[in-house]
Amino acid sequence: MIDVVSLPPLATVQDLGRVGHWRQGLGRAGAMDPLAHRAANWLLGNHENAATLEIPLTPARFVIAQDTVFSMAGAACGARLDGVALPRCWAGPAKAGQELTLGVMDGGARVYLGLPGGIDVPMVLGSRSTQLREGFGGFEGRVLMPGDRLRAAAPSPIMPEISCALPGPRPEGSDDIVLRVLPSSETNEFSAQSRDAFFSDAYKVTPASNRQGYRLDGPVLERDATGELRSHGIAPGIVQVPGGGQPIIQLADSATMGGYPKIACVIEPDLWRVGQARPGDTLRFELIDTATARAAEREEAVTLNALRSSLAHLGHLQKVWS
Template sequence: MIEILSTTALATVQDVGRFGSLGYGVGTSGAMDHLALALGNLLLGNPEDAAALEIPMFAFEVRFTQDCAFAVTGAACEATLDGQPLPPYWVAQAREGQVLSLGYPTSGSRAYLCLAGGVDVPSVLGSRSTQLRGEFGGLHGRALQQGDRIAALRPGVSTLPTDFGVVSPSQALPLQRDGLPAMRVLPAAEYDCFLEDSRAAFWAGEWKVTTQSNRYGYRLEGAPILPKAPMEIRSHGIVPGVIQVPHGGQPIIQMRDAQPSGGYPKFGTVIEADLWRLGQAPIGSKVRFIECSYAEAIAALEDNQCYLAEVSRLVDLHGLASR
């Protein structure tokens, strides 16, 4: 079990997401950086769908109230255990009374604290993810607060290897344009309804992640994306990654807490394989977009799976070497 000693805002319990309920108006939620969550679970030998703490603001500090193995993944946030530095993407064994501190990130924007066995909170509609708007899931349907106590499903001294790490996704799967983080995008239903110059500017320009960005959506700032003619569209189903363009021409990218429907025209969709990259883009930073095909989007997913498979192999090898 851990006790939250200090937190800023919006740290929540998240897992892979809540699926099968979009038809009832319930969004997916889940980790903004699903690769970081997957890696933390791999390092600890957890189930793929185990929940963890998603930490988007810093500093963050917890005390272990009993022995427990843990992993810190995601943003490089200068983690320390009782003052001793921990590298990024690292699994360690904590002892009762030890304090884990996460400082301001030097890269990325969200860290994940994964506990052995996963975070022990009730499952709601098949997921432990927090849905802040609906106030359900996670810990009492809300962000974590100082004094909260959260249990691990497999506490104690780990019988699995600890004190090792793996290469981060940003190193293993780099993708940049002109020195900026980049995400691949599939053109969407209304793409051809926008001016050719606007379409070209979207791919060629830099886009700033504004302060109006959160788990529901990222509002971007750049050259306006303008339609050939005014468009009025009935509300329709949307999913995380969809890029919608309101009347002002500044796009909004739906993120993990996105509502299941919306009526703005759809310019494109950030592919599933790259949503984690956007989830790690800090507020105020700039990003670029790369047009891709459906086949390239599928290949990118396969690249992610190959990376996770290689990490799993290395974790198994480390286990064999430590016996």
């Protein structure tokens, strides 16, 4: 059990999302950075879909209410347990009364806190994710607040500490986050100049960004075609261009329908990079084809499997050694 002492708003309990309710107008929700969410679970030997606490703002302070193991993964955030610095991806034991503090986030936008078996919140419509707009799921359908207590869904195992590496959102040596995108249904309706700009120039993440979508600022995108579009289905990753010509990337809490023209769609294996982007960060869009997107999906599956296997293997060895 962990008590929240101080925590800025917007921290929510998430899993990998509530799929299968699109036709009822209910979006997916789920972790903005599924990679870090999975790592926070695998560090503890949890199922990858166990609920974690997604923390987008710091500083924060927690008190361990009962001896437990816990994990953290995602952006570096100056995490300290009773003043001792913790690696950015870490799991290990903590004693009742110890204080966990999170400081300034660096190189990312979100950190995930995991507990044994996941955070114990009810399963609603097949998921433990918080559906913020609709006000259900997660921790009482709301953001976490000081005074809240996070309970583990399983007894705390006896385990030594363990850590792992996670990639950063940017390619080595790049100042920009590069997102691979597929063309969308209205891509060719944009002017050639706009398409060139979108697929070559950098776009800055604006402060008007949240779990629903990121509004970007960069070269204005103009559509050659005229007239309004009918509303159509949208999903996380879709890049819409409203009237002002500045793109919006739909993210985990995206609506299920929208009427803005779509210039591209960020592939699923790159969505975690957006989840770690902060206002002021710059994004670039790299146009790929479906074969490359499928290859990226396979590559991601291999990488995730390797991380899960290595953590499970080391966890097993640690048990043998102890």
